[in-house]
């Protein structure tokens with residue numbers, strides 16, 4: 001049997017984080033009552049006209065520059081004509097010839113192999129409304145135009161991906177970049193980051209691309225993998241059985257775990273694209289492009305490299321902490337605050353300590369909602385807490401319970417420690433007094449110790465700590481006990 | 490009391506401002522005249538007596554309280570039925586929009602209201618502004634006040650007829666390929682097609698978006714200038730709206746035109762013009778010379794392609810613009826077996842034959858495999874037509890042609906032959922395609938006693954020149970002809 005190579009190209013529709021729609025002033029708030037965020041423009045009422053949202057153009061441009069695209073100074077909006085009730089005007093305003101951005105790249109790495117994926121184009125377009133089938137009397141379809149006209153950018157990759165894991169990795173990296181730029185909230189559940197995949201196979205070594213099928217309805221990373229894997233296996237079965245692949249659009253059916261045909265190429269519509277006469281060519285000045293380029297933030301990949309080089313993180317830690325822009329910001333703010341409080345710490349050590357604590361303790365309680373992350377405590381409190389551990393005032397174990405109290409009360413860690421008397425006693429006199437009492441009360445064990453059974457030391461430490469209600473600095477308690485035991489006759 | 494129907498907009502506004510006339514009595518007189526005459530003329534599709542009287546009463550109250558009145562305060566204005574009027578039916582003379590009441594006012598309607606204009610009603614037209622005779626109205630054709638057996642022209646036939654017969658002080662029409670100029674020419678009134686972008690299209694129901702412009706129709710040039718001043722200006726809701734400040738058009742009335750270079754297109758009247766039109770056009774040239782204008786012969790070599798270019802671009806845009814009329818959200822719905830069937834039945838029943846013809850033409854022109862040969866090529870030729878004008882205007886200040894090759898024709902004369910109907914627009918199409926302003930002013934009567942129009946074109950945003958020369962010409966020929974039944 002011949003060996004086949006998988007070829008995948010992805011089309012991502014990412015909703016832009018503008019407050020209003022692409023061509024009117026209506027809000028894009030998710031979950032509002034149906035048809036409350038509508039106006040003559042997004043309802044396509046007779047006589048209404050579109051006006052481009054400058055914020056959407058700026059965001060798409062930001063994404064394009066981060067992905068190394070060229071921004072076109074004059075791009076053109078076109079009408080894509082087809083009839084469907086979710087399209088108020090029965091055409092969608094999109095960009096066809098002359099899109100805003102072209103020719104970028106994104107490098108992804110899977111199991112040590114890197115793959116350069118070409119970003120063919122990033123263009124602006126308006127979203128359709130939402131059809132709610134089987135609503136009302138059951139037979140009918142209702143249309144909610146709240147989503148109609150929402151600003152999307154379509155990011156089209158070349159047929160450069162070679163496996164479903166590469167596809168998944170590409171989507172994760174892309175989503176992370178868009179979120180880092182603040183142009184997309186990465187919310188897959190609410191559909192603000194959607195993906196279609198073009199999948200084909202060809203015998204290994206063949207240059208010519210095989211016939212592709214377009215997969216729709218794969219709106220989670222898990223579905224992307226499953227749908228592509230299923231589709232590749234299906235195509236291999238067809239071809240190895242002597243059959244040929246029909247160019248068609250297929251939809252992923254999660255219940256059946258299959259891709260099912262939607263429409264063939266012959267049934268494909270002629271969209272009769274033409275430049276929208278209501279919208280003059282979209283002009284972007286070279287100055288605006290350069291200003292946007294200069295204002296690009298540090299991207300996740302650069303952040304990861306810096307965390308590895310400067311903050312002593314492992315690749316895995318860096319990956320988690322750069323996965324969401326708010327968490328990266330939080331992590332860096334915590335490190336900076338910790339360094340300010342504990343000036344003996346190296347950056348490397350501070351980075352490690354914060355990374356460990358944030359990942360193991362803080363993130364467990366974090367709630368992410370799109371670009372917002374609700375974190376249980378402030379970065380200042382994280383730093384304060386870790387500084388208390390660093391100075392020896394509380395133990396690492398105590399830090400966890402203090403965190404819980406800070407979360408519950410909102411008080412600062414220092415205040416919680418003070419109020420609960422948790423501060424470790426580092427006063428040698430107090431420790432010595434307690435230790436003397438313990439040794440005096442346990443003469444037989446002292447004798448055992450002297451006879452060489454040094455493992456009773458653990459018992460003494462436990463007793464001293466108990467006497468001090470856990471507040472003794474364990475290191476000092478150990479030192480004091482050893483000193484007293486060596487002195488004792 | 491003076492007869493409001495015979496008064497110019499500027500006179501009416503002055504008489505109302507001075508208290509000589511009240512806005513309510515002017516409105517009542519206009520409504521009475523509509524009631525008496527519009528049974529024959531059928532210029533109006535909808536008369537809003539109540540709304541008009543309320544608006545008029547508001548003007549009278551404002552005056553009584555000493556408030557500053559707008560330049561159209563109390564003047565009865567008719568609006569072509571393709572411009573959205575809040576709370577008033579807006580149908581584009583199509584069955585598909587029967588009973589449709591927009592929730593908002595078009596930009597031009599807002600402007601008219603803000604200037605104190607009293608909106609009397611909505612005016613008849615060819616369905617979706619597609620036609621040159623008003624015979625394509627789904628609600629019965631408007632008639633020419635000069636001869637009710639003849640067309641008032643189209644597509645703004647109702648607007649021109651209402652203006653000519655004194656059923657409004659002035660009206661707003663829309664012009665895509667000649668739709669205010671040709672009916673103005675047939676009805677013996679004045680109409681200005683502004684520079685593309687000078688007047689916002691927001692709320693004008695689109696026919697061909699890259700050509701549509703709202704334009705005033707009035708009984709004299711000064712009135713048209715005043716109306717243009719009211720509706721022109723930037724509107725952020727229309728991305729094609731021009732930002733340049735609006736000139737004082739009315740101030741051009743009475744200015745000297747001596748030394749103005751008037752371009753006459755070589756062989757302009759060679760193709761299919763009636764002898765009466767040829768003669769009137771020749772007489773016009775003499776009159777302009779007498780006024781001190783200098784006549785210059787110019788060439789527009791690509792003009793002959795204008796008709797073909799227009800009948801690709803306009804239907805292409807229309808096929809997409811009219812897609813929204815599908816029975817899902819508003820207007821007519823004819824339920825079918827399924828979604829596709831409902832679309833087909835609704836559109837089949839809702840659109841008239843000419844609209845269907847143009848939707849099919851346009852759909853074809855944009856189809857895969859034909860786009861380059863038709864739409865793209867038409868756009869290229871359009872650029873050449875535009876360049877012809879730019880070159881011509883390096884040699885002249887304005888350019889003249891007849892407005893239409895004939896005077897008003899009889900109903901049914903051309904309705905069986907779309908091509909001969911389309912030929913009515915050969916003079917008005919090139920300026921539309923070039924996006925430049927043009928005015929039609931009456932320049933005489935045919936031997937049958939029918940008005941003939943003169944079209945004057947100017948470079949982009951030079952509407953001032955149109956007003957200056959139009960007014961000088963109108964004054965020189967002492968145009969004050971009214972339809973026979975006028976008084």
Ligand SMILES: [Zn+2]
Nearest residue numbers: 024026039042
């Ligand atoms: Zn809206």
